[in-house]
Amino acid sequence: MGGNNAVLGRNTENAPQFDSSSQTVAFSHYNNFSAQLPIDPKTGKLVEGGVKEQAEQCFKNIKAIVESIDHVMSDVIRISIFVTDIEDINAVNEVYKSYFPIYVPTLTTVAVDALPMDAMVQVDAQISCGEGTIPNEPQAGDLIKLVNHTDNAPSFPLATQVVAFSHYTNVTTQLPVCPKTGRILSDDVKAQAAQCLKNIKAILESVDVPLDDIVKITVFLKDLNDIDAVNEVYTTFFPDSAIARAVGYFPARTVVEAKALPLQALVSMEAVVSYGDGTPPQAIEDRHGLILEANNTDKAPKCPVSTQSVAFSHYNHISAQLPVDASTGEVVSGGVKEQAAQCLQNIKEIIENVDHVMEDVVKVNVYLKNIGDIDALEEAYKEFFAEGTPARRIVGVANLPKDALVQIDAIVGNAEGTPPIV
Known part of the structure; x- marks a missing residue:
């Protein structure tokens, strides 16, 4: 890739590993983490106990990944906490505070309908990457x-x-x-x-x-x-x-x-x-003077109050895609596998419209109406991400627009960056 940033997916044995996602994917000056479930990496199972014990394991996993890439917890920029019971948030916050005793990052807290493996809590993170990801050429590390x-x-x-x-x-x-x-x-x-x-x-x-x-x-x-x-x-x-x-x-x-x-x-x-x-x-x-680059294509569904893809500097941000066929404006027939494939096809069309490829994706966020549909989702997902490189988050939600079964958004690397105003 010459002097361009490269997509860098990494894993450590000290945190849970999955075939369909990398624990962390770095691109330019950010590390994008997969959402961490309360899984003990030694057993591959949820830890015993209540929500506090589960939250502790989520943060242990995040810390293990952070340290595996030679970073520290104060490098965290954003933490997103998903619980299945909003009443549990105080217990989760007790654990959260112990990992950020002085500096606290930006924060998102939401109760959702369900989480993978029937977990009570899941924690997502975004981390700074001062060294950048140009191969063999550290960027402004300070x-x-x-x-x-x-x-x-x-x-x-x-x-x-x-x-x-x-x-x-x-x-x-x-x-x-x-x-x-x-x-x-x-x-x-x-x-x-x-x-x-x-x-x-x-x-x-x-x-x-x-x-x-x-x-x-x-x-x-x-x-x-x-x-x-x-x-x-x-x-x-x-x-x-x-x-x-x-x-x-x-x-x-x-x-x-x-x-x-x-x-x-x-x-x-x-x-x-x-x-x-x-x-x-x-x-x-x-x-x-860097500029925003907003783009839409007729090959993916358009929305009057959002842009399909907005690039700035070294990232493209993709609006959430529903399983809608752009040519008909209707949700495709079939089950979760077919709908997930349509969501990902829409993302592919948007990415290709701005001269990028699916291998540039660094993070995928999946919203499932039925969390039990993960296996069907995976069948479609591996057709688009055979290597399982992007970081990923999956949450279960009670309802989606257009009564869809799945909705997917993405963050994409933008190696060439966006130009300054001239």
Whole structure:
């Protein structure tokens, strides 16, 4: 690949291994981890005990992977915690705090309908990669992680509002909490959605980043039927500038139904944001003026409030794909295997539309209506990822748009990066 970053999948015997995914996949300045279940790597089985013991094993696995690539836990940028019972989150947080006694990363916490192997908790992570992934040519290994706080958005003791590293800014998933009162808003989902987006905007403004620099949003909804109401609010925030309105820019997006959210919220939102200035000591000429590249193709389904693929710097972010045939606009017939194949075919079309290949995928997120369908999912999955390189996360959800059985999104390496404004 010459001077380009390479997709680097790695595994350690000190954490659970699976044929269908790598424990960590590095590309450029980030390591993308597979979600960790509470599996003892020595036995291959769930650990005994309750949710606290399971959470402890999840974090042990993450720490083992982190250390296997010569990193430390303070290099973690984001932690995502999935539980099957929202009441368990306090017990999980006790464990979480023990692994991050001083610095805390950005955080996402969601209760979902089910997890693989009937686990009670699953933990996902994203880690900085200061050395980069250009073969035999370390990049700026002394990049600085920048954290920030503003009183104009809610604060939580277990999460940093925003953490920047290299060319990306990661925002803690925002709940509909008023920063002045510290309380959640009323049971009106539109008001709650607006507060989530106001909080995100306030955080970004505190680091001099506009809302239209968001490349990917994940919306967690207590009731999927509220999506139209949320979209009414969403379209008052995006596009946010004259330039973005001129091109009709919307970030890539995934919508997930949650079993429950913290503070009994109806909605929460996670954002991944471009950071053109980069983090020091990147040279000024290497970090200013990078542009977003948003692309759609007629060969995959289009959505009026999201872009199929948004690239910035060395990553492409793909909107969640449903098993919809772009030529008919309908969900394909058949079971999970057929539907998963259609989701992945849509992702393939989007990736090829921007001159990339499936081997560039570094992370796949799968949302299954029935967690028992994993074996059928695997049959389709291995046809697209025979080597099982991408990191992966699977969660079970009660409902998906269009009554689909599966939904899949992806993060893709972008070796050539995105050009500066000229």
